[in-house]
Each structure stands twice: as C-alpha cells, then as structure tokens.
Amino acid sequence: MSERLVLAAGLALIITLVLSPFLIPVLRVLKFGQNVRDDGPKRHLKKAGTPTMGGIIFLVGIIVSALVSAEQxxxxxxxxLVGITLGFGLIGFIDDFIKVVMHRSLGLRAYQKLIGQFxxxxxxxxxSVKWLGRGTDVAIPFTSVHLELNWFYYVLISLLIVLMTNAVNLTDGLDGLAAGSTMFAGAAYVVIALLAAIHGVAVLAHETDMAVFAAALVxxxxxxxxxxxxxxRIFMGDTxxxxxxxxxxSLAVLTKSELVLIVIGGLFAVEALSVILQVASFQTTGKRIFRMSPLHHHFxxxxxxxxxxVIVFxxxxxxxxVLGIIGYMPTLG
Incomplete structure (x- = not known):
C-alpha cells in the first residue's frame, strides 16, 4: 500500500513539474493572463497578465497518477472521485475562459455556477448513497456520535460541499496560498482514507484507492x-x-467525514466566513469589519x-x- 501512495504522490509531482515549463509559455502567448482587481492591494497590480488557468497542469498530474497508481x-x-473533481474543474474552466478569453470580467453568473455546483x-x-452504500448518517467530529439524517442529508451536505468548494476558491488570492493549504488538507485525507479502510467505515470496496487519490492530490x-x-509564474484560476x-x-463524502472537512479545511471556512461577515455588515450597517475580504487581503x-x-496561513x-485527523478518530468508534 505504501508503495502505491508514494507512486501516486511522486508521479503527480513529476508530471506537474514537467508540464509546467511547457504550458506556462503557451498560456502567455495565448494571452491567458490574470485580471487584477483595482480595489485590491496596489502591489497586486504588477501581477496583471500572469498566466492563469494553471489548474489544468496539476489536474492532469493528479488524475493520471491516481489512475495509474490505483488498485482498481x-x-x-x-x-x-475523478469525475466530480473534473466536473468542478470544468465549471471553473468555463468561468476562467469567459473572463480571460472572452474578456467578460464577471465570468459565469452566480446562479449558473451554483446550478452546476449543486x-x-x-x-x-x-x-455514494445509492450505489456505494455510504448511508445518510453523519459523524460528529471529536465524538463517537453519528446522526441519521435521512433525506436531510442531501440538503445539509450539498450546502456544505458548495460552501467548502467555493471557500477554496476564495482562498486562492495570494501566491501559493490555496495550493499549499490544499496540500495539507490532502495529506490529512491520506491518513483519514487509510483509517476509514482499516475500520471499514468508508464506502464498500477499494477504500485504499481513496488514499491513493489523496496522495496524488498532495x-x-x-x-x-x-x-x-x-x-x-502562473495562477491556478477557478479551473x-x-x-x-x-x-x-469527494474525499469527505466517500470517507464519511463531511463535518470533519470543516475542521480540516478550517482555513478555507474562515476565509469564506470573512466574506460573508463583510458583506452582511456592510449591507446592514454600512461599515466594514475588515479592511478587505477575504481575510488574507485584510492582513x-x-x-x-x-x-x-501565506506562511502564517x-x-x-x-x-x-492535524486537528481534523484527531477529530476523525473518535468517529471510528
């Protein structure tokens, strides 16, 4: 098993390192450059024109290495795992394409993105529920309590999925911030996927392949x-x-750790919360809580x-x- 984890992580790393020097000049020639907000930090203005949509690069690395390294x-x-990841990436790609190539600054409309994401x-x-036997219960982090939600599972977890996915998007505002933060979250899911397989609490067969996918993500x-x-030298874009x-x-749903994802992705959740609070405060009181949101821009x-x-975040x-792994362990009991 350890060999497949190392293969998945190593192959994804190598593919990404090899593809990047070739794709970056191509994106630059195609003028797929980043647009920078005028109301943001002034030092970001020099980033205008930096190639974006670079998520294509590591998506190739992650998907290819996961499929090559997986047992099944x-x-x-x-x-x-692959399909949902590519699906969200496709929504981001369309959004990036409209903004960068078609020069429509807003990209996809909010309702269009939300329809696709939901x-x-x-x-x-x-x-997961109907074909993989996942069930509709959720585990409460740091406890052994499991709540059976029945139909409400679809309501609660769909909101969580869309919120956390967009939270990662909001975090992608500084060089390396989203990629590095996701790397740590992915490493946590390597451990969680292995624990889920050992204790038999994940979806039915081939549970260890989820750890392989998480390793490729890292x-x-x-x-x-x-x-x-x-x-x-390149940005990942919404792609x-x-x-x-x-x-x-996807990893959270298949390992029955949806609520634990809020802990593992605590940074993402705080970034999203800062935007929600900023908007709510300005619309109700006319005052801003932070100098700018998401939170990384405030600092x-x-x-x-x-x-x-970036280092602090x-x-x-x-x-x-680490807290997410600790919080997941009691749920296995």
Whole structure:
C-alpha cells in the first residue's frame, strides 16, 4: 500500500513539474493572463497578465497518477472521485475562459455556477448513497456520535460541499496560498482514507484507492507550488481552485467525514466566513469589519508582506489538518 501512495504522490509531482515549463509559455502567448482587481492591494497590480488557468497542469498530474497508481482504477469510487473533481474543474474552466478569453470580467453568473455546483454535489451524494452504500448518517467530529439524517442529508451536505468548494476558491488570492493549504488538507485525507479502510467505515470496496487519490492530490499541489509561490509564474484560476475543492469534498463524502472537512479545511471556512461577515455588515450597517475580504487581503492591508501572510496561513492550514485527523478518530468508534 505504501508503495502505491508514494507512486501516486511522486508521479503527480513529476508530471506537474514537467508540464509546467511547457504550458506556462503557451498560456502567455495565448494571452491567458490574470485580471487584477483595482480595489485590491496596489502591489497586486504588477501581477496583471500572469498566466492563469494553471489548474489544468496539476489536474492532469493528479488524475493520471491516481489512475495509474490505483488498485482498481475503474472502480466506481475512483471514477466518482475523478469525475466530480473534473466536473468542478470544468465549471471553473468555463468561468476562467469567459473572463480571460472572452474578456467578460464577471465570468459565469452566480446562479449558473451554483446550478452546476449543486448538480455535482447531488450527483456525488446520490452515487455514494445509492450505489456505494455510504448511508445518510453523519459523524460528529471529536465524538463517537453519528446522526441519521435521512433525506436531510442531501440538503445539509450539498450546502456544505458548495460552501467548502467555493471557500477554496476564495482562498486562492495570494501566491501559493490555496495550493499549499490544499496540500495539507490532502495529506490529512491520506491518513483519514487509510483509517476509514482499516475500520471499514468508508464506502464498500477499494477504500485504499481513496488514499491513493489523496496522495496524488498532495503531489500535484506540491509540484504546482514550484511555479505558484511568490512571485508566482502562473495562477491556478477557478479551473484549479474549484477542482481542488471538489476533490476534497469527494474525499469527505466517500470517507464519511463531511463535518470533519470543516475542521480540516478550517482555513478555507474562515476565509469564506470573512466574506460573508463583510458583506452582511456592510449591507446592514454600512461599515466594514475588515479592511478587505477575504481575510488574507485584510492582513496585507494592515502591513504584512504577502509571503508572511501565506506562511502564517499555511501554518494555520497545517494545524487544521492535524486537528481534523484527531477529530476523525473518535468517529471510528
């Protein structure tokens, strides 16, 4: 098993490292450059034109390495993981294409993205419950309590999937922030997937292949960081950030750790919460809580360097990943 995990992570890393130097110049020639918000930190203006949609690179690495390394690459579990990840990535790709290539700054409309995201969320849950025997109970982190939700499972978990997927997208605002944070979350899911397989609490067969997929996620994001850390030579775009969110959500559903994902992705959740609070406060009182949201921009505007913000937030992401593993263990009892 350990050999397949190393193969998955190593192959995804190598593919991403090899593809990046070839694709970055292509994206630059095609003028697939990043647009930068005028109301954001002024030092971000120099990032305008940096190639985006780089999520394509690590998606290739993750998918190819996961399928090559899996014990049963055609199992429904692996097909579901790959399919949902690519589905969210496709929504992000269309959004990026409209913004970057067609020069429509808003990209897909919010309702269009939400329809696609909720559709994929329901597809993920339906396959997991009806065909993989996942059930409709949820585990409460840090306890042995399991709640049977029946039909309400689809309501609650679809909201969670869409929220956490978009939270990863919101976190992708500084060089390397989303990729590094997802790397730590992916590492946590390597451990959780193995624990789920050992205790038999995940979906039916080939549970260890989920650990292989998570390992590929770690390798792909690590390889991308070589070109995405400050100063970034390429950005992942919505293509990458939504795909990463979809990958984490898929792992959470298949390992019966949906609520644990909130702990593992605690940094993502806080970033999303900062946006919600900012909007709610401004619309109700006319005042802003933060200098700018998401939260990482607030710390930039109070004087932190971009690299300092990323390092501190990575540290928080690592702590959340460890806490998530700890919180998952009691649910196995």
């Amino acid at each position: 690459p055609t199992s429904l579990e692996m097909v579901t 559709g994929l969320a329901f597809m993920l849950m339906w396959v 390798g792909g994001t690590l390889g991308f960081l070589r070109f995405n850390t400050y100063p970034a 990458g950030s939504l795909a990463l969110g979809g990958a984490l959500a 930039e505007l109070v004087g932190w360097s971009e690299w300092k913000v 990575w540290s928080v992401a690592l702590i959340c990943a």
